[in-house]
Amino acid sequence: MSSEIQLSELIQQVKQELLATNQNSPDDLPVFSVDSVELELQVTVKKEGNGGIKVNVLPFLPVGGGEVSGKVSQDHIQKVIVKLSPLLDKELMVKHYIQNHPEKVQKLLDQNSRAILKGPDGL
Secondary structure, three states, X not given: OOOOEEHHHHHHXXXXXXXXXXXXXXXXXXXXXXXXXXXXXXXXXXXXXXOOEEEXXXXXXXXXXXXXXXXXXXXXXXXXXXXXXXXXXXXXXXXXHHHHOHHHHHHHHHHHHHHHHOOOOOO
């Protein structure tokens, strides 16, 4: 059984993780925004019979190497960097949040201020 996954599956999972909220907290407020995410991956690229290509992400290998797979040699492994960025800019998202959650704005400002100032007392 191969431990490779398709690149599209990995990107979908990363997006879901970035958008996930704390399900245990009904008052979960955003403290951080994500400007971009950069993934450095080892992939295999295979040509398929229909003329397309299939890009599979290899599992993380510890420093110093390790086994990749019985059917993949080091010569067929490529390193790629994938950069993911939001479609909408931060200012537009903040404006949208304020319009849709005016009752949470003061709490959002307080929570973000404490996070930036590194403590509950702003010290």
